[in-house]
Amino acid sequence: MATYRASDSKREQFRRYLEKSGVIDTLTSVLVALYEEPDKPNNALDFIKLHLGAAGLDPAGTEGLRLELADLQQKCSLLTEENKELWKRLMQYEALPDEKADL
Incomplete structure (x- = not known):
């Protein structure tokens, strides 16, 4: 009880x-x-x-947000790749002064 x-x-x-x-x-x-x-x-x-x-949101608003999300994810991927490429180029140029100092 x-x-x-x-x-x-x-x-x-x-x-x-x-x-x-x-x-x-x-x-x-x-x-x-x-x-x-x-x-x-x-x-x-x-x-x-x-x-x-x-x-x-209503389905139309949701679909618009999904499209925007896909677009922003694609832009983010492109910028990430560009960032990697720029870092590689930067490392090449920063390595050159060290090599010149050794000469």
Whole structure:
């Protein structure tokens, strides 16, 4: 019986935590919006994510960001290669004064 009360106590603490942080109110408002939606969405989970702000950008915006990411990754690779090439050339020129000093 003692473990049952401990479990209820933890459950009650968790409920108060959710209530205090606004989670219960937010979830309630999203579920009410889903309930009041005249044309129920095919995917209720996507509806909830969208209304909680977890869905992020719309697919068109996401695709634009993916294209931008791919472009920036390609530019980064090109600049990395250019940097390596410039370091090689720099090392060649810095090695020359040492060789001249030996002569």
